[in-house]
Amino acid sequence: MNAKLDTAIELASASLRGEQRPDGHFLYELEADATIPAEYVLLEHYLDRITPDLQDKIGVYLRRIQGDHTTNPGGWPLFHGGKLDLSASVKAYFALKAIGDSPEAPHMIRARNAILAHGGAARTNVFTRIQMALFGAVPWDASPVVPIELMLMPGWFPINMRKVSYWSRTVMTPLMVLAAKKPLARNPRNIRIDELFHTPPAQVRDWIRGPYKSAWGPFFKHLDTVLRAAEPWFPKKYRERAIAKAIAWTIERLNGEDGLGAIYPAMANAAMMFDYYGDREHFDIAFGSVQKLLVIKDDEAYCQPCLSPVWDTGLAGHALLEAGAPGPAAAACDWLAPRQILDVVGDWADNTPGTRPGGWAFQYNNAHYPDVDDTAVVAMLMHRTGAPQYAGAIARAREWIIGMQSTNGAWGAFDINNDRQYLNHIPFADHGALLDPPTEDVTARCISFLAQLGHPEDQPAIARGVQYLRETQCPDGSWFGRWGTNYIYGTWSVLCALNAAGVAHDDPAITRAATWLIAKQRADGGWGEDCETYAGAPPGEFHGEAEQSLPSQTAWAMLGLMAAGLADHDAVKKGAAYLQGAQDAQGSWTERAYNAVGFPRVFYLKYHGYPRFFPLLALSRYRSLLAANDRRVKFGF
Numbered sequence: 061m062n063a064k065l066d067t068a069i070e071l072a073s074a075s076l077r078g079e080q081r082p083d084g085h086f087l088y089e090l091e092a093d094a095t096i097p098a099e100y101v102l103l104e105h106y107l108d109r110i111t112p113d114l115q116d117k118i119g120v121y122l123r124r125i126q127g128d129h130t131t132n133p134g135g136w137p138l139f140h141g142g143k144l145d146l147s148a149s150v151k152a153y154f155a156l157k158a159i160g161d162s163p164e165a166p167h168m169i170r171a172r173n174a175i176l177a178h179g180g181a182a183r184t185n186v187f188t189r190i191q192m193a194l195f196g197a198v199p200w201d202a203s204p205v206v207p208i209e210l211m212l213m214p215g216w217f218p219i220n221m222r223k224v225s226y227w228s229r230t231v232m233t234p235l236m237v238l239a240a241k242k243p244l245a246r247n248p249r250n251i252r253i254d255e256l257f258h259t260p261p262a263q264v265r266d267w268i269r270g271p272y273k274s275a276w277g278p279f280f281k282h283l284d285t286v287l288r289a290a291e292p293w294f295p296k297k298y299r300e301r302a303i304a305k306a307i308a309w310t311i312e313r314l315n316g317e318d319g320l321g322a323i324y325p326a327m328a329n330a331a332m333m334f335d336y337y338g339d340r341e342h343f344d345i346a347f348g349s350v351q352k353l354l355v356i357k358d359d360e361a362y363c364q365p366c367l368s369p370v371w372d373t374g375l376a377g378h379a380l381l382e383a384g385a386p387g388p389a390a391a392a393c394d395w396l397a398p399r400q401i402l403d404v405v406g407d408w409a410d411n412t413p414g415t416r417p418g419g420w421a422f423q424y425n426n427a428h429y430p431d432v433d434d435t436a437v438v439a440m441l442m443h444r445t446g447a448p449q450y451a452g453a454i455a456r457a458r459e460w461i462i463g464m465q466s467t468n469g470a471w472g473a474f475d476i477n478n479d480r481q482y483l484n485h486i487p488f489a490d491h492g493a494l495l496d497p498p499t500e501d502v503t504a505r506c507i508s509f510l511a512q513l514g515h516p517e518d519q520p521a522i523a524r525g526v527q528y529l530r531e532t533q534c535p536d537g538s539w540f541g542r543w544g545t546n547y548i549y550g551t552w553s554v555l556c557a558l559n560a561a562g563v564a565h566d567d568p569a570i571t572r573a574a575t576w577l578i579a580k581q582r583a584d585g586g587w588g589e590d591c592e593t594y595a596g597a598p599p600g601e602f603h604g605e606a607e608q609s610l611p612s613q614t615a616w617a618m619l620g621l622m623a624a625g626l627a628d629h630d631a632v633k634k635g636a637a638y639l640q641g642a643q644d645a646q647g648s649w650t651e652r653a654y655n656a657v658g659f660p661r662v663f664y665l666k667y668h669g670y671p672r673f674f675p676l677l678a679l680s681r682y683r684s685l686l687a688a689n690d691r692r693v694k695f696g697f
Contacts, residue, residue: 071647072676073383084391086372088669094136098155100363108246117361119159134170139591139654139664147188158251181256195245198261204487205287208236211302225496226474230321234329276485319349322423374437379673382680415463418456436509469524470498493659499542504557508696511560537572546593552620560696565625574624585638586614594660611649612670615678627685
């Protein structure tokens, strides 16, 4: 058995090492649903910059991922195997029609019938209705009022740009300019989608309606009605001042070829804003950053929501170090080190003045928006190498992460204390993700990092974080996973943190979590949870298991159980056997299912790198623990 395990690890390590870039970093595809590729197609039509060959390849991709089963008989899902999502389906249909697909083609008929059966395009989400308004497919009244004057609101005002998340800030700022100016797409082929409406858009009177999430909903609906009537009377000088501030704010954070916020929606909105004003210099930068997100293959193409090199490199480095490949791990650290953000005080500083920057961003460059999750993973990797040249970087990362701890003892991803939940009830926030509140998985990573460093003076911060995790454990013993699918991801993350923090393995929180993980193991020895667990099931309940066990989730479950002191348990042994059996001839793993989340219930992700490095990390740790006298995992990750 050990020989087979050694062989599997060596093959996986060699495969991963072969994917390392010459400068030491890793980068894998980051795939979302049909929404982003469809929006890219429509962006080219908006600008009249159509590239037929590229659009044809995107069309191949969109047709391939169209639903064709009983739960989704013609629309597009938000993740592989998911149910129809109305907004994604309308955008995909719109894009395919723009590409040149006949509305009478069988796949378009199926899509149209599915969309109409689910209420038609009038019932799509806010961002889809704004996309349609830009093409004149619906009136701008279809969108909630988001006045550009929000740019001028002081910090004490209940609704202002400082109170929303980083991604909302970067997406909304240029979008509010567009909403104020109401430009119309060039749309050279005059593509329309009238056939997707039950009632002609000009006759729809209830664009914004319930069911509401709380009593805040009707209140904000009424406020929207008042603002809609009052907006034409807003003083022009304040409107123009707000627009000028929004444009200046965007230019300051334009971020070169990596783009505003380094995320697609913000980049695309910036490109349309600069196009409206004829600002060719900044338009070229914004539109160029969008094009960097394209994945173009021989037969198909799609657009990614963003790039993930720092995250991929940090995770791959941990796997390689665990597998006994210190050289490639050191090369990864050498690439990461100069990307630490030390000289830009980003938006995060509004709520933690005096904290020095010291984090890493998710993307190649995104200096205004580092995140604590990436920072903890990268700094833990550097600490594990023991190399003295990283001591300064680790110290700055520690200082920044401590400064980013929220008042409830937990950590959010990009901001501190960004949890004013009433904002998620405004009509614009129908996606429910306007904020960046503290979460269990990010908190776990920060605890793991601080505990791994072992500074006595950090114990109060660690203790507050551990208390938060105790309070958020689900009744069945699991933890929610905000940034990875889902309860397996959250439970693995927290078990690693509790172990690193020195919580005894027989502590009830740990034993209940381990029992839950063991109970969720499948007959083949693996674990598999799909994104339906975000759709409102009771905490910890699998709404629907993945169609098969997933290498990444199997690795998370094994790592969680090993952190709980159960390296010798049969469940871990069976998990290792599953991973060895699922390994491909090249020594790696692949999976069709989506394994992460951008916004629960709204936007899901598939990290193509996850099955590359997590199984290697799990198998290598398993081997190390079996060979050791002490079964305790000694690292935070």
